[in-house]
Amino acid sequence: MTALAELARLIRSKNAGPFELTFDIMFETEERYLRVKKSGALSREVVAAKYGLAPADVKFFFCDNAYAIKASIPRPAIQGDVLDSDGHGGQQYAPLMDIEVP
Amino acid sequence: MNTPLADELRILSPTGVCGSGFIESSFERGLALQPHVIGCDAGSTDPGPAYLGSGRTAFPRAAIRRDLRLMLLGARRLGIPLIVGSAGTAGADGQLQFMRELVEEIAAEEKLSFRLALIHAEQDKEYLRAKFRAGRITPLPPAPPFDEGVIDRSEHIVGMMGAEPFQRALEGGAEVIIAGRASDTAIFAALPILRGFPEGIAWHAAKILECGAAAVVNRKTPDCMFAWLRKDHFVVEAPDPALRCTPQSIASHSLYENADPFRLIECSGTLDLTQSRYEALTDRSVKVSGSRFEPADRYTVKLEGAEKAGYQSILIGSIRDPYIIRQIDDWTTRLKDKIHARVAMVYGDKLPRDQYTLVIRIYGKNGTMGPLEPVKEIRSHELCLVFEATAPTQEIASTLAQIIRHQALHLPIPEWSGLITALACPYNHLDRGAVYRFNVNQVVAPDDPCEMFPTDWVDVGGAARKRAAA
Numbered sequence: 144m145t146a147l148a149e150l151a152r153l154i155r156s157k158n159a160g161p162f163e164l165t166f167d168i169m170f171e172t173e174e175r176y177l178r179v180k181k182s183g184a185l186s187r188e189v190v191a192a193k194y195g196l197a198p199a200d201v202k203f204f205f206c207d208n209a210y211a212i213k214a215s216i217p218r219p220a221i222q223g224d225v226l227d228s229d230g231h232g233g234q235q236y237a238p239l240m241d242i243e244v245p
Numbered sequence: 246m247n248t249p250l251a252d253e254l255r256i257l258s259p260t261g262v263c264g265s266g267f268i269e270s271s272f273e274r275g276l277a278l279q280p281h282v283i284g285c286d287a288g289s290t291d292p293g294p295a296y297l298g299s300g301r302t303a304f305p306r307a308a309i310r311r312d313l314r315l316m317l318l319g320a321r322r323l324g325i326p327l328i329v330g331s332a333g334t335a336g337a338d339g340q341l342q343f344m345r346e347l348v349e350e351i352a353a354e355e356k357l358s359f360r361l362a363l364i365h366a367e368q369d370k371e372y373l374r375a376k377f378r379a380g381r382i383t384p385l386p387p388a389p390p391f392d393e394g395v396i397d398r399s400e401h402i403v404g405m406m407g408a409e410p411f412q413r414a415l416e417g418g419a420e421v422i423i424a425g426r427a428s429d430t431a432i433f434a435a436l437p438i439l440r441g442f443p444e445g446i447a448w449h450a451a452k453i454l455e456c457g458a459a460a461v462v463n464r465k466t467p468d469c470m471f472a473w474l475r476k477d478h479f480v481v482e483a484p485d486p487a488l489r490c491t492p493q494s495i496a497s498h499s500l501y502e503n504a505d506p507f508r509l510i511e512c513s514g515t516l517d518l519t520q521s522r523y524e525a526l527t528d529r530s531v532k533v534s535g536s537r538f539e540p541a542d543r544y545t546v547k548l549e550g551a552e553k554a555g556y557q558s559i560l561i562g563s564i565r566d567p568y569i570i571r572q573i574d575d576w577t578t579r580l581k582d583k584i585h586a587r588v589a590m591v592y593g594d595k596l597p598r599d600q601y602t603l604v605i606r607i608y609g610k611n612g613t614m615g616p617l618e619p620v621k622e623i624r625s626h627e628l629c630l631v632f633e634a635t636a637p638t639q640e641i642a643s644t645l646a647q648i649i650r651h652q653a654l655h656l657p658i659p660e661w662s663g664l665i666t667a668l669a670c671p672y673n674h675l676d677r678g679a680v681y682r683f684n685v686n687q688v689v690a691p692d693d694p695c696e697m698f699p700t701d702w703v704d705v706g707g708a709a710r711k712r713a714a715a
Binding site: 157158159160161162163165167169193194195202204206208209210211213215217218219220221222223224225226228229230231234235237238 | 292293294387493496499500501505602604612613614615616617686
């Protein structure tokens with residue numbers, strides 16, 4: 144098993160507008176991308192569980208030509224609202240880093 | 246590269262946001278490639294609701310001026326249009342006026358003259374009420390609830406214009422266009438679509454261009470991007486020879502700040518990237534083909550609004566005592582009770598509990614992720630606490646912060662007997678002024694793509710031009 148963070152060249156989170164948060168998991172090589180894609184270690188359900196959501200609330204994509212996996216969720220708090228702690232949504236990806244990939 | 250206009254259209258994007266900067270030598274190289282238009286986005290919701298709410302700009306005036314000056318000089322030297330969208334961060338009327346003043350100031354200094362089109366994007370509240378009553382305002386999920394109260398409470402509501410208002414200005418002979426809130430891509434797609442290039446090519450090239458050099462492999466600093474649009478493909482390359490685009494870097498760019506990487510929604514339809522092909526043309530330029538555009542059944546304009554959430558004061562403090570750290574949740578729960586009790590004692594019925602908000606952020610525990618933080622155990626030897634009071638007036642928010650400080654300072658724990666001082670405060674409390682929240686994520690269906698975006702025409706440096714002609 145290998146941590147997702149060790150296989151990816153970049154894991155990031157960012158606002159996709161004020162109401163959605165999006166995660167990009169990007170790989171340097173097709174081989175590493177396919178290893179993660181085929182393993183099933185990263186899925187709509189896994190992202191939903193990490194962020195306390197129902198799977199139906201998660202948008203999930205495999206981007207073959209970019210060697211990237213993408214997920215988008217409704218923002219936990221609307222950007223900049225009183226309870227929001229991360230205006231750019233840039234530090235919400237840490238729970239994805241230690242996902243174990245076979 | 247000197248093929249006739251009908252076969253090729255060249256676009257220079259100096260940077261991702263006007264005010265974030267670009268390297269002047271890259272811009273000169275871009276100009277040497279003979280673009281037909283220079284485009285630049287000048288705004289975003291990313292800096293937060295305060296800019297739409299308050300009318301301020303996220304980038305400093307001097308930095309916006311530096312970029313704008315170079316772009317104006319470059320565009321006038323080549324005699325090509327300069328298009329700037331989302332003026333002054335949020336693109337409301339005051340921010341459009343701010344950009345107009347900068348443009349006129351620079352033009353006077355540099356003795357430039359040109360026909361300027363100013364396209365408004367701030368929405369008239371009566372217009373929106375009428376559209377709402379007609380059932381022509383609909384949510385873009387996930388959207389907050391919308392009704393006439395939202396329209397009334399909003400400080401500003403802007404519409405995100407599509408390509409058509411830009412095209413109307415170009416057809417009217419605009420040499421410089423400064424627009425309020427606009428789709429970033431519409432700034433770049435307007436001219437090629439007007440000239441008959443396929444919309445799939447135009448919108449996809451625009452999507453790469455709107456972020457400047459963000460789509461390169463080795464981004465160092467905000468910088469320029471250049472695109473050659475042809476009838477069945479486009480090519481992108483960064484003017485700085487040190488920057489490289491690869492098929493992977495260009496394909497990856499459609500992920501950035503987008504919820505869906507394959508379907509990008511514009512006013513007039515959807516850019517579909519599922520069939521896009523990315524090929525390396527050289528080791529630093531990429532050829533893109535196969536992108537398609539599906540026209541929408543109904544033309545829609547996205548609305549953005551911000552309302553005042555109240556006035557805020559904050560207090561920053563830290564805790565080093567391991568006894569307090571090990572019971573921090575209990576300590577903050579007891580603290581909140583004490584604060585609310587003290588507020589009730591001070592204000593009585595004049596400040597009901599639902600009229601103010603108290604938030605305690607605990608850095609070193611879950612300050613970044615709040616309840617979503619999966620790590621529950623605190624390993625820090627110190628914690629930073631940020632206390633936030635949000636209230637109907639600044640005076641009340643400030644009073645609350647003073648109450649918070651005194652209550653937090655001396656809140657006892659069982660391990661010590663006697664008066665403790667539990668919080669290390671580097672500063673007095675800070676008054677933040679008005680704070681805002683985004684309150685609209687709806688679309689409106691206009692009768693015409695331009696009806697929400699009236700244009701003012703200004704003959705900048707007109708007198709100078711007349712003198713030169715005499």
